[in-house]
Amino acid sequence: MFPTPLGWLKKTLLLTAAIASVYVAPVEAAHSADETLLSAMQLVPDSLQAKKTKSVLYLGGGERSPWFHLGALYALEEYKIPVDSIVATSWGAWMGALWSLGVSIDDIQRLMMDPSIVEFVGINTIHEKTEHNGFGIPLSTDGIPSIRQRFSFYADSAGNVYRSMHALVPDTASIERSLSRLRFEESLYRQRGTYRIPFTLLTCDSIIENPTYADIVASLPIAGNEKSGELCPYLAFPQAKNPQEASLIVVSDPLRYELDGNAEMRTLKKNVLAKLLDQGIFVRSHSIRDTSRKSMIQAGFSAVEHSLRDIIPMVDGRREYTEKQKSEAWFAFNPVFDSLSAELHSSVLSYWNPKDTGFDAPRNFAYAIASKVPYDTVSFNMQPDGGLVIDVGVHPTLDVAAGGFGSNVNGANAYGELTLNYVNQMEISFKLAGFYGTSSYGFCPRLDVSNLISHRWNFSFGYDLMKLRFLKSFENDYIPSENRFEYEKRNDLFLSARYAIDDMQSVEVKFLFGNREFELAPSAIPEVDFFDEEYVNTSSNYETDPMMQTVRYSFVNGDEKPWFASNGVAANASVGLNLIGYGLHQRGPIYGIYTLDGKFSYTPTPNSSVTIGGALGFDAYRDGHFRFPKNFDNTAMEDRYRLHAAATPWSEDWLDPELATHGYAMLRLNGGVHRYGLGAWISFAYIHDFEDKATAKLNSNKFVFEPALRYKYRSFSIYAGLNRIVDTETFSDIKRFKEYRYFIRIGDYNLF
Numbered sequence: 154m155f156p157t158p159l160g161w162l163k164k165t166l167l168l169t170a171a172i173a174s175v176y177v178a179p180v181e182a183a184h185s186a187d188e189t190l191l192s193a194m195q196l197v198p199d200s201l202q203a204k205k206t207k208s209v210l211y212l213g214g215g216e217r218s219p220w221f222h223l224g225a226l227y228a229l230e231e232y233k234i235p236v237d238s239i240v241a242t243s244w245g246a247w248m249g250a251l252w253s254l255g256v257s258i259d260d261i262q263r264l265m266m267d268p269s270i271v272e273f274v275g276i277n278t279i280h281e282k283t284e285h286n287g288f289g290i291p292l293s294t295d296g297i298p299s300i301r302q303r304f305s306f307y308a309d310s311a312g313n314v315y316r317s318m319h320a321l322v323p324d325t326a327s328i329e330r331s332l333s334r335l336r337f338e339e340s341l342y343r344q345r346g347t348y349r350i351p352f353t354l355l356t357c358d359s360i361i362e363n364p365t366y367a368d369i370v371a372s373l374p375i376a377g378n379e380k381s382g383e384l385c386p387y388l389a390f391p392q393a394k395n396p397q398e399a400s401l402i403v404v405s406d407p408l409r410y411e412l413d414g415n416a417e418m419r420t421l422k423k424n425v426l427a428k429l430l431d432q433g434i435f436v437r438s439h440s441i442r443d444t445s446r447k448s449m450i451q452a453g454f455s456a457v458e459h460s461l462r463d464i465i466p467m468v469d470g471r472r473e474y475t476e477k478q479k480s481e482a483w484f485a486f487n488p489v490f491d492s493l494s495a496e497l498h499s500s501v502l503s504y505w506n507p508k509d510t511g512f513d514a515p516r517n518f519a520y521a522i523a524s525k526v527p528y529d530t531v532s533f534n535m536q537p538d539g540g541l542v543i544d545v546g547v548h549p550t551l552d553v554a555a556g557g558f559g560s561n562v563n564g565a566n567a568y569g570e571l572t573l574n575y576v577n578q579m580e581i582s583f584k585l586a587g588f589y590g591t592s593s594y595g596f597c598p599r600l601d602v603s604n605l606i607s608h609r610w611n612f613s614f615g616y617d618l619m620k621l622r623f624l625k626s627f628e629n630d631y632i633p634s635e636n637r638f639e640y641e642k643r644n645d646l647f648l649s650a651r652y653a654i655d656d657m658q659s660v661e662v663k664f665l666f667g668n669r670e671f672e673l674a675p676s677a678i679p680e681v682d683f684f685d686e687e688y689v690n691t692s693s694n695y696e697t698d699p700m701m702q703t704v705r706y707s708f709v710n711g712d713e714k715p716w717f718a719s720n721g722v723a724a725n726a727s728v729g730l731n732l733i734g735y736g737l738h739q740r741g742p743i744y745g746i747y748t749l750d751g752k753f754s755y756t757p758t759p760n761s762s763v764t765i766g767g768a769l770g771f772d773a774y775r776d777g778h779f780r781f782p783k784n785f786d787n788t789a790m791e792d793r794y795r796l797h798a799a800a801t802p803w804s805e806d807w808l809d810p811e812l813a814t815h816g817y818a819m820l821r822l823n824g825g826v827h828r829y830g831l832g833a834w835i836s837f838a839y840i841h842d843f844e845d846k847a848t849a850k851l852n853s854n855k856f857v858f859e860p861a862l863r864y865k866y867r868s869f870s871i872y873a874g875l876n877r878i879v880d881t882e883t884f885s886d887i888k889r890f891k892e893y894r895y896f897i898r899i900g901d902y903n904l905f
Contacts, residue, residue, distance in 0.1 A: 206397060206398060206399045206467060206468065206469055207237045207238065207397060207398050207399065207469075208234070208235050208236050208237045208238075208398075208399040208401065208467075208468045208469065209236075209237065209238050209239070209240060209391070209398050209399065209400050209401065209433075210229075210236045210238070210239045210240070210241075210249070210401045210403070211239075211240050211241070211245075211389040211390050211391070211400060211401065211402040211403060211433070212239065212240075212241035212242075212244075212245025212246070212248060212249045212389055212403050213241070213242060213243065213244075213245050213389040213390070213403070213404065213405070214242060214243025214244045214245055214374070215243075215244070215275075215405045215406055215422075216275050216276070216277075216405075217275045217405060217444055217446075217449045218243075218244045218245060218275055218405035219244045219245075219247070219248055219265060219274045219275050220265070220274075220275065220446045220449035220450050220453070221403070221405035221449045221450070221452055221453040221456075222244070222245055222248045222249075222403055222405070222453060223248065223258065223261065223262055223265065223450050223453060224449065224450035224451060224452060224453025224454035224455075224456075224457075225403050225436055225453040225454065225456060225457050226248070226252055226258050226261070226453075227258055227450070227453070227454050228453070228454045228455075228456075228457030228458060229457060230258060230474040231454075232457070232458075232461065233471040233472055233473060233474070234401075234457075234464060234465075234468055234471075234472070235468050235469060235470060235471065235472035236350055236401070236472070237350070237351070237469075238350060238351040238352070238353065239252070239253050239350055239351070239352045239353070240353045240355060240389055240391075241352070241353075241354065241355065241389055242354065242355040242356070242372055242389045243372055243373060243374060244274070244275060244373065244374075245389055245403070246354050246355075246364075246369050246372050246373070247337060247340075247341075247369060247370075247373060248261065249352060250341060250348070250352055250364075250366075250369050251264070251340065251341070251344070251480075252350070253348045253349055253350040253351075253352045254341075254344045254346065254347075254348060254349065254478070255344075255346070255349045255476060255477050255478045256344060256477065256478065256480050257477040257479075257480070260477075260479070260480040261480075263480075264340050264480065267336060267340075269329070269332050269333050269335075269336040269512065269516075270333045270336045270337060270340075272333075273330070273333040273375065276374075277374040278330055278333075278374065278375050278376050279374050279375065279376060279378055279379070281326070281330065281376060291303075291321055292321075292866070292867045292868060292869055293321065293554055293556070293867060293868040294321055294322055294867050294868060295867070295868050296868050296901075297554075297556055297557075297558050297568045297570070297586075297588075297868060297900055297902060298556045298557065298558055298568075298868045298869045298870070298899060298900045299554040299555055299556025299557075299568055299570065299868060300554065300555055300556060301321060301552055301553070301554040301570075302318070302552070302553050302554075303318070303319040303320070303321055303526070303550055303551070303552050303553075304316050304317070304318065304319060304550065304551045304553075305317050305318075305319040305529065305548040305549070305550050306548055306549045306550070306551070307548045319529065319548075319550055320529070323520065323523035323524055324523070324529075324530075325520075327376070327530065327531075328519045328520065328523055328531060330375065330376040331376070331377075331519065331531055331532050331533060332512075332515065332516055332519060332533075333375065334370065334375050334376065334377055334533065335512075335515055335533040335535060335541075336512065337370050337373060337375065338366065338367075338370050338533075338534075338535040339482070339483050339512070339535055340480075341366040341369060341370070342366055342483070342535055342536075342537060342539075343480060343481060343482060343483050344478065344480065345478065346478070347363075348363060349476075351363075352364070354368055354369060354372060355372075355389050356368070356371075356372055366537070377532065389402070390402045390432055390433065391432050391433060392432075393432065394431060394432045394433065398433075399433070399434070399464070399467035399468050399469075400432060400433025400434060401433065401434050401436060401464065402432070402433045402434065402435050402436065402437075403436045403437075403453070403456075404435055404436065404437040405449075405453075406422070406437075407437065407438040407439055407440050407441045407452075408437065408438070408439050408440065409439060409440040434460055434463045434464055434467065435460070436453075436456045436457055436460050437456055438452045438455070438456050482511055482512065483511065483512075483539060484510055484511060485510050485511070485514070485539070486514050486515060486535075486539060486540075486541040487538075487539050487540045487541060488502070488505050488514075488518075488541050488543055489536075489540050489541060489542045489543065490502055490543055491542070492542065492543075492544045493544070493545065493547075496576065496577045496578055497545075497547050497576055499578060499604070499608070500576050500578070500579060500580055500604045500608075501522065501528075501543075501545050501547070502608075503604050503608035504518050504521045504522040504525075505518050505543075506518070506656075515533055515541065515543075518531075518543075519531045522545060525580070526550050526552070526574040526582070527547055527548065527549065527550055527574045527575055527576050527580065528545055528546065528547055529546040529547075529548065530544075530545070530546035531543070531544075531545050531546075532544045532545075547576050549573065549574065549575035550573075550574045550575070551571070551572070551573055551574075552570065552571070552572040552573075552574070553570070553571055554568075554569065554570040554571075554572075555567075555568070555569050555570075556568045556868075557588075557899070557900075558588070558899055558900030558902050559590060559898075559899055559900070560806055560896060560897060560898035560899065561624065561626075561627055561895075561896055561897055561898075562623060562624065562627050562806050562807045562896070562898075563590065563592060563593055563621065563622070563623060563624065563806075563807075563904065564590050564591035564592045564593070564624050565590055565591055566588040566589065566590030566591075566593060567588060567589050567590065568586070568587070568588045569586065569587055569588075570584060570585070570586040570587075571584070571585045571586075572584040572585075572586075578605070579602055579603065579604050579605040580601075580602070580603045580604045581600075581601070581602055582599075582600070582601040582602075582603075583598075583599070583600050583601075584597075584598065584599040584600075584601075585598050586598070586599070591624070592622040592623070592624055593619070593620055593621045593622050593904075594619070594620055595617065595618065595619035595620070595621075595904075596616075596617075596618040596619075597615065597616070597617050597618075597619075598615065598616050599613065599614070599615045600613070600614040600615070601613050601614075609652055609653045609654075610650065610651070610652055610653075611650070611651040611653075612649070612650050612651075613647065613648070613649045613650075613651070614647065614648055615646070615647035616644075616645070616646055616647070617643050617644070617645040617647070618643065618644055619641075619642065619643040619904075620640055620641070620642050620643075621640065621641045621643070621904060622638075622639065622640040622641075623637075623638070623807065627807075628674075630894075631894055632810070633810060633850075634674075634676035634677065635676070635677050635788045635789060635848070636677060636788060636789045636792055636810045637673070637674035637676055637677045637789065638671055638672065638673060638674060638677070638789060638793075639672040639673065639674050639693075640671075640672050641669060641670070641671050641672075641793075642669060642670040642671075643667065643668075643669050644667065644668040644669070645665060645666070645667040645668070645669070646665070646666045646667070647663065647664070647665055648663070648664040649661055649662065649663040649664070650662050657708055657709055657710050658706070658707065658708050659706075659707050660704070660705070660706050660707075661703075661704070661705045661707070662702075662703070662704050662705075663701075663702070663703045663705065664701070664702055664703075665699065665700065665701040665702075665703075666700055667697075667698065667699040667700070667701075668696070668697075668698055669696070669697050669698075669699065670694070670695070670696050670697075671694070671695040671696075671697070671789075671790065671793070672693060672694055673693045673694070673695070673787070673789055673790075675693070677693075677787070677788070677789045678693050695735060695785070695787070695790055696735065697733055697734060697735040697794075698733075698734035698735070699731065699732070699733050699734070699794075700731070700732045700734070701729055701730065701731045701732075701746075702729055702730050703727055703728070703729035703730075703746070704727065704728050704729065705725060705726070705727040706725065706726045706727070707723075707724070707725050708722070708723065708724045708725075709721070709722075709723045710722050710723070711723070711754065712754060715752075715799075716764070716802045716823060716836070717762065717825075717832075717834070717863070717865075718752070718754035718762065718764055719754060719756050719762045720754050720755055720756055720762075721753075721754055722751070722752070722753050722754075723751065723752050724749075724750070724751035724752075725748070725749070725750050725751070726748070726749045727746070727747070727748045727749075728745065728746070728747055729745065729746040729747075730743060730744070730745055730746070731743070731744055731745075731746050731772065733782075733784045733794055735784065735785070741782060741783075741784035742774045742776075742782050742784075743774060744772050744773055744774035744782040745772065745773060745774065746770075746771075746772040746796070747770065747771055747772070748768070748769070748770040748796075749768065749769045749770070750766065750767065750768035750769070750770075751766060751767060751768075752764050752765065752766030752767075752821070753765050753766070760826055760827055760828045761824065761825065761826045761827070762824055762825060762827070763822075763823075763824035764821075764822070764823050764824065765821070765822055766820075766821040766822075767818075767819060767820050767821065768798065768799070768817075768818075768819045768821070769817070769818050769819070770796045770798070770816070770817055771796070771815060771816030771817070771843065772795075772796055772815050772816070773815065773816070781815040781816070781844060782815070788810075788848050792808065792810045792813040792848075793808065793813075795813040795814055795815055796813070796814060796815060796816075796817065797809070797812055797813050797905070798812045798814070798817050798819050798838075798840050800812060800819060800821065800836075800838035800840060800857040801821075801823070801836040801838060801857055801859040801876065802823075802834075802836060802859070802861070802872060803859060803861070803872070803874070803876055803896050803898065804857070804876075805903050805905065806896070806898055806903075806904075806905075807905070808905055809878070810848070810849070811849060811850065811851055811855060811878050812840065812855075812857075812878075814842045814843070814844045814846065815843070815844045816842070816843030816844050817840055817841060817842055817843060817844075818840070818841045818843070819838055819839065819840045819841070820838065820839045821836070821837070821838045822836075822837045822838070823835065823836035823837065825863070827863075830864055830865045830866050831862075831863075831864045832862070832863050832864075833860075833861075833862055833863075834860070834861050834862070834863055834874075835858075835859070835860050835861075836857070836858075836859040836860075836861070837856070837857065837858055837859075838856070838857040839854070839855070839856055840854075840855045840856075840857065841853060841854055841855075842854075842855065851878065851879070851880035851883070852880045852881060852882060853880075854880055854881045855878055855879070855880050856878070856879050856880065856884060856887065857876070857877070857878050858876075858877050858879075858887050859874060859875065859876045859877075860874050860875055861873060861874025861875070862874060868900070868901075869899075869900075870899070870900060870901055871897070871898075871899055872896075872897070872898045872899075873895075873896065873897040873898070874895070874896060875890065875893035875894065875895055875896075876893060876894045876895075876896060877892065877893045877894065
């Protein structure tokens with residue numbers, strides 16, 4: 154029996170006045186919901202109060218629907234509205250499942266604000282594209298400035314091989330969507346027990362009672378789901394009105410609302426919304442001006458309040474929602490790589506850090522492996538026992554790059570590269586690279602083998618075939634006549650093995666077997682002194698066979714860039730043996746090379762960086778006591794095989810004789826302000842020369858000052874500025890900018 158119109162009017166006026174006088178906000182509610190509900194129930198006839206009805210909550214999807222549903226759930230608990238069962242689809246299925254499992258609404262809101270899913274809740278990302286711009290310039294991310302194309306190769310079951318374009322940078326958008334899907338799964342699997350409120354899932358083609366968590370996630374409009382509850386049906390509501398059922402239908406789209414989405418989705422919404430007839434009680438706003446998350450929560454709460462006059466007479470009594478379970482995140486995942494072949498399993502597994510716990514483990518894994526060339530897509534599928542089934546796309550890739558580099562030291566050089574990367578029990582990279590310029594050329598093949606022997610070892614093999622020549626204009630202006638070379642030819646073979654102690658420490662053993670030919674400029678050939686019996690060689694041509702073995706320890710915590718780091722600490726120490734063979738059956742002494750350097754970088758402000766560092770180096774052999782080696786009776790050749798202090802960024806571009814020594818100690822300071830790749834930098838170094846060689850123009854205490862401008866985007870970089878070296882006696886000359894050497898360099902490279 155339904156109440157008379159007069160009774161309805163009386164009840165409506167009283168209840169509306171009570172609600173309007175006490176309501177503030179769902180979170181800051183200062184009114185007494187119990188008194189409001191009790192007053193409303195007293196207006197219901199006894200015959201209707203005795204009537205038993207099943208209260209069913211229907212939750213659908215749509216943009217911003219989870220936030221609207223959250224406010225509705227807050228109101229249902231606040232007013233103790235009983236819910237006997239839940240029917241939901243899409244976003245409503247995820248919200249309803251968590252609530253029916255006994256998760257508190259506050260915990261549900263914390264889940265929705267999780268960084269991994271907050272930007273995806275309520276959004277349809279099924280057909281989202283990658284973040285890559287197909288019309289952008291495919292500039293290499295690092296190395297020599299070059300245009301790069303990367304191709305992946307894969308084969309189908311019939312053995313047909315296909316080629317596809319491959320991105321140069323990790324697709325972070327795809328990674329984040331994959332991680333968000335995992336977080337949605339984990340938010341359900343972390344709950345213990347069964348549904349406390351009977352729960353039914355609506356899908357495109359079926360009705361599933363007590364659905365699995367996998368069924369619920371599959372109904373969400375997220376990447377990896379071909380179908381979702383956003384399409385069929387868009388809203389959850391009973392097919393026909395049932396007198397024995399109190400149907401509470403929560404609709405997030407208001408009555409007066411401009412529909413979102415593409416044309417197809419808007420048409421679908423309009424058709425479904427037009428079918429909303431008198432099938433139950435609609436919890437729906439009239440209009441929503443502000444669609445922010447907080448406002449949508451408020452709108453959902455208010456919509457329930459405004460429908461109380463219809464809800465209260467239809468439901469059976471009151472319900473206390475006091476029994477809640479705490480929602481605690483999964484502590485540790487168990488990675489499962491069963492979907493990968495045996496050739497790929499060990500290499501992929503090496504990127505999973507067993508020390509990582511919680512959600513950091515899959516996140517760190519995804520970004521670590523996506524940064525490597527042979528790998529592309531990453532997907533996760535969580536199991537009820539915490540097992541995490543991981544699938545990674547692994548395809549052989551071929552890089553083709555063309556570009557150039559150079560400076561006012563060695564001129565312009567065209568650069569080409571062809572690199573093959575693939576995985577088979579280990580990661581293998583084979584590179585053919587070369588350059589050709591106005592005064593120099595080079596061919597530099599490399600073979601790198603990594604992720605083998607406990608996944609900590611890397612082996613490298615390389616060969617350099619080069620001819621290097623400084624530009625005459627630079628040589629005449631900046632290089633002393635006794636240090637000038639016509640050219641230097643190299644035939645060097647490199648072998649190295651690197652062992653990663655942990656994420657920050659490594660040890661590398663490197664071998665060099667070289668053959669080098671030097672042609673001195675006429676001004677660098679000493680005049681013959683027939684009365685000097687110690688004079689040995691006046692030739693303009695020198696052929697040497699250097700052999701070097703080096704053990705190097707590295708520690709890096711943070712940014713490892715040598716000059717333009719933004720934060721972190723780095724330290725390197727090396728010990729080596731060097732033997733210089735020259736002429737016919739002539740050998741110099743076997744001497745040791747010892748170096749130590751370290752730096753500390755920090756960022757005082759978001760757009761500034763400062764690096765403080767120091768270095769120590771000397772080479773010597775023991776003959777009763779330590780002696781500096783002497784291999785040649787020629788200034789140019791002696792300086793060529795001395796140590797060279799890397800005082801400033803430009804100091805690495807050529808061999809400054811003032812920085813060539815058998816022993817030095819150095820303090821460095823450089824910093825700059827930068828924004829969007831453009832920056833102004835100043836580098837300063839103090840060097841103490843232990844050798845104090847006679848051919849040096851400056852004394853043993855030297856100062857290097859280098860102001861410069863720099864622009865960098867990916868591999869493309871321009872570094873231009875001024876450089877000046879003074880000593881204690883000429884320190885005042887540092888302000889004479891007319892005496893500075895200017896430079897310009899395109900690309901980050903080191904030929905020496």
